[in-house]
Structure formats: structure tokens, C-alpha cells
Amino acid sequence: MSLNVEQLQQEVEFQLSQLDFPKQPESLYDPLRYMLSLGGKRMRPILVLLANNLFGGKMEQAMPAALGLEVFHNFTLLHDDIMDKAPLRRGNSTVHEKWNGNIAILSGDAMFVKSCQLITQTHSAAMPDVMNLFLKTALEVCEGQQLDMDFETRETVDVDEYIEMIKLKTAVLVGACLGIGAQIAGATEEEVKHAYDFGVNLGVAFQLQDDILDVYGDEQKFGKQVGGDIIANKKTFLLLTALKNASGETASKLQHWLNYQGDDNLTKVNAIKEIYAALHVKQSAETKMNDLYSEALSHLDALPIDQNRTTALRKLSSMLMLRES
């Protein structure tokens, strides 16, 4: 059966709305309901369902884990928002702003428990493997978030360390979605590994594209201020590549703008973009991104299944890689 991504998205949205949380205590469960109501692309559960379908699994068997992974993803957003002191999430107040920090910590904890409960609803033959991959991934996501925070205060960060950080912080969860979908369908260990590796490589590529869009995106389509990473001196792939490749006067100029304390952000953004252009930083990022995307697709190619089954997943990946927001 071939699956339509938009239909899957609607189905996931409906199933999420049907999740049953206790009424009391309101101050614990209202933030959970709120987080899940803020929307999003629901990419993770859709990837679980597509991977499951790839190996002939039934959608209803993969749905609890698919929802569990979406709930887990939202739990990480909830706690990350506290740590980042973020005021907004998808254009709405974050939980710690709308309620308070304590409620955000605790409802996040409850959300994590809820995600585990959904995972345990997986049929018993697959459950142990699914749970192991899920928990291994959850721990790696914590490691990635910690590295991200560590990098903020570190003097120097290597480009490879950055790739490792985004791999842990975001890509392994994409990989786990694919791997878990495959596990639930009863795929072999090798097939699960290919599905997982497809997801991890896609996830890193996706994150690099985020870095690129933050500088070169169309403000209208991107939906947030272009250049935000530059203004904040965020150690992205672009900045780290520039720091690695700059020398002489270019290096001094770059350092000057990184130390800049003024408020003429537009001039800063343009100056750093000029340095990026001189150092071909955008091309470096695009090359890396395309390599990762190819690597991802090679894992689909390697699957010993009818390649027609991979069409929906390939279409979705290419949409994700061509996105402008």
C-alpha cells in the first residue's frame, strides 16, 4: 500500500488529539495538552509509519510508538525551552512563560513518562528492541543537548564536534523513528540498521540546511528573522567552517564582528555574509549536506526490498531537503 504524507499527517494529528490524559492535577496535564496542540510538521511519527510500511507493517501496530516518539520530541522541546529561556514556541508562549519553570520541569517529566507508556503499547514481539533503541536514543538526545550547552561557553569548537553534537541532539531521533518503524514491521537487523542510518544521515543533513536557511533563507518563507544565528554568534556549521578557514585579514575581520558589541545588526549580518562568501562557506555547507543526503539515500538503495516501496520516503526526504522554511 502506498501512503500519502498529508493523509498520514492528518491521521497522526487526529490520534494525538485522542490521547487520553487525566484531568487532574490540571497544572500537570494542561501543559502537556498545550504542547501537543501547538502543531508542527509531525515528521517523526510520519517517518515511523513510513518505515513500518516499507517493510509491510500494519499502520495501527506502529501508531502507539509513532505517537510516543512525537510526545518524546515535544518533551525535549519543553525542557530545552526552559534551558534556552525561550519565550516562544511555534509563535505561542512557551510552557515556562505561560505557567512557570517548576511546572515546565514537572510536566516535561510527566510527558517523558507518557512517551514511554506509548512505546510499551507496541506488540510484544517487537517491544524489547523498540524500547532499547528508544531509550538509547533518549540518552543520546540528552548528551547532544548538554554538548550544545557546553559549546556555548567553549572558546573553540571543531566542525566535526559540531556534526557529532547535532547528530546526537536531533539526528539520532530521526534515525530511531525509522529504525523503530522497521522493528515493529518485523524487519531484519540489517534492514533496521539501514533504515536507522538513512534517518541519521537525513537528520544531520536537515539540520545543516537549517543553518543555511538561517542565513540565506527567504525571510517571508522562513518565518523567522534571517541572520539570527549570526547576530547571536551561534556556533553553526557556517561559522565554525569560517573560523577554520579564515586567515590573515579575513580572520581579524571575522573576530572583529564576533566581538562587536554595537546594535547595528544589519551591518554585522552583511559583513559576516561577505566573509562567508569570500570563504565559500555556503558551498562547504551545501556540499556536506548533499554528501549526507546521498549517504542517506544509499541506505535506502541497499535495502533488499522492492524499491518501489521506498517512493513515499524518497519523496518526503526530497521535499524536506528542498524546503525553504
Next chain:
Amino acid sequence: MSLNVEQLQQEVEFQLSQLDFPKQPESLYDPLRYMLSLGGKRMRPILVLLANNLFGGKMEQAMPAALGLEVFHNFTLLHDDIMDKAPLRRGNSTVHEKWNGNIAILSGDAMFVKSCQLITQTHSAAMPDVMNLFLKTALEVCEGQQLDMDFETRETVDVDEYIEMIKLKTAVLVGACLGIGAQIAGATEEEVKHAYDFGVNLGVAFQLQDDILDVYGDEQKFGKQVGGDIIANKKTFLLLTALKNASGETASKLQHWLNYQGDDNLTKVNAIKEIYAALHVKQSAETKMNDLYSEALSHLDALPIDQNRTTALRKLSSMLMLRES
């Protein structure tokens, strides 16, 4: 085989010290190691092992879950300390004081994942039931902590609501330790239920004793300032019972001291203790505590097993109920 509580404690301590956490990122895993090194009575894992032994289970089969429950307990302490802004935990700096709030949130999350991973090491026949009871309990513990925070700002709290809160916040975890130990040993559903109910009742009784010791304990043996709950107007079983039973002049006096803004804590403590004495509040608490303890023991009596096997558990419970600290 009869088990010796001190030997079990040593074994648990040793096994905890053998838990293997990754070296990196240090800022994620050092706080975990630190929390687990602060000691404690290790009552929860010991209860898992004793319950497992009650039904003839092998200790090594119950050890991963026993450790998982101790790690989970320490995760709840870590996050509770942030919410309570507590400076000290077992005489040492809390994680959010020694490191910072963000690190405390994230290392707590990682600690929770780690506890789930330990639970999944349970042998496959018992794992699904153990995981279900564990996750149900974890969610209830979040609910209990939320109710506890809600009560702080609520005008009135009913004694029964208070009992329900401490049941969720601390007693269900004690119940889960007993139930999970029984599940791992392959006990019947009815046996698991009795073990669980024994634990829940014991847990509530234990918490009531904490309330009593905070007012009537021997400062030297109790290890913390006696009267702390009174000074903080903490809504304990004692205060809520006094508020329920006081009338006329006694009610006015009580209200006066609850509104007292001065710093003569000793006079406040003594005044409230006088009110408690007039209202026989200590006796009410002791009666409730003893009823719960009897109820707990009745669940051991009801077990269709050689009652000699219950000796270690009875001895430990009576030690817990006679404790002075």
C-alpha cells in the same frame, strides 16, 4: 533463604558503585554519579530484593530493577530539589547549587532514562508487567509532586487530600518496589497486589511518621531542625488536623501564629505545639499511622505463602516504624 538487611544494603551500595556511566559529556554524567554517591538508606532497592525473595526469586534477577528504582528515586530528588530551591541534600550541595539549574534539569532527565534502561534489563517474562507498573508509578509520583506544589498556594487542604498527595508523591513508589520484586519472582497477580498494597500503606505510614518526627523528634537523632514544618507553615497531617478540629479561641490562636511574621521561631513552635496538645493532634496522627501500619501488615498476613518467609520484611518494617530519624 533468609536475607539480612545490612548485607543487602552493602550489596546494593556495591552494585550502584559498579553502574557504568559514560565519561562524556562530563557535565551530564558527573551530577548523576554525584547524586548516587550521596548515600541514603537504599530502602527502595532493598524492598525490591526482599519482595523478590518472599516469592522465591533469585536476587540477581531482581537486581537491575532494584537499582533502577533507586536511580529513579534519586532522579525525583534531583528535580524536586530544583523546584524546592533546596540548597542541601543529605548534607551536601544540591546539583543545581553545585552546577546550575540547566544541568540539574538535563542530568535529571538522563537519570530517568538510565532508570528505565535498568528496568528493561529484567528477564523477558516479567519485563512488560514490571515496566507497566514502573511507568504508572512514575506518572503518579509526578502527580503527587504537582499536588504538593499546588497545596502550598491553596487556602485550604483537606486531610484526606493530604493523604492522597503523600500516597502519590512517596507511597506508591514504595508499593511499586514491593510489587515489582514480586513480579520478577513470578508471583501471581493477587500476590503482587498484596505486596503492592503492603508497600503503599507502609509508605503512607512512614510519611506520617516523618510529619510527627519533625515536631516531636529528638533533634540530635533526627539530624535536622525540629519544628521546621511548623516554622514554614507546612501543610502536614498535624497542621491540617489542627485546622480541622480547632474552633473558637483555639482556632483564632492557631490563625494568629500562622500569620505571624516575626522571627521568634521558638515561641511560635512552642505555641503551636501547645495547640496541637490541646487538640490531641499527635494522637490523631499516631492513630492514623498505626492503622495504616496494621493495614500494611494485613496484606502480608493474607499472602498464601509460608509466613516465615515474611520475617525479614516484618523486621525491616518495624524498624522503619520505630525509627527516631
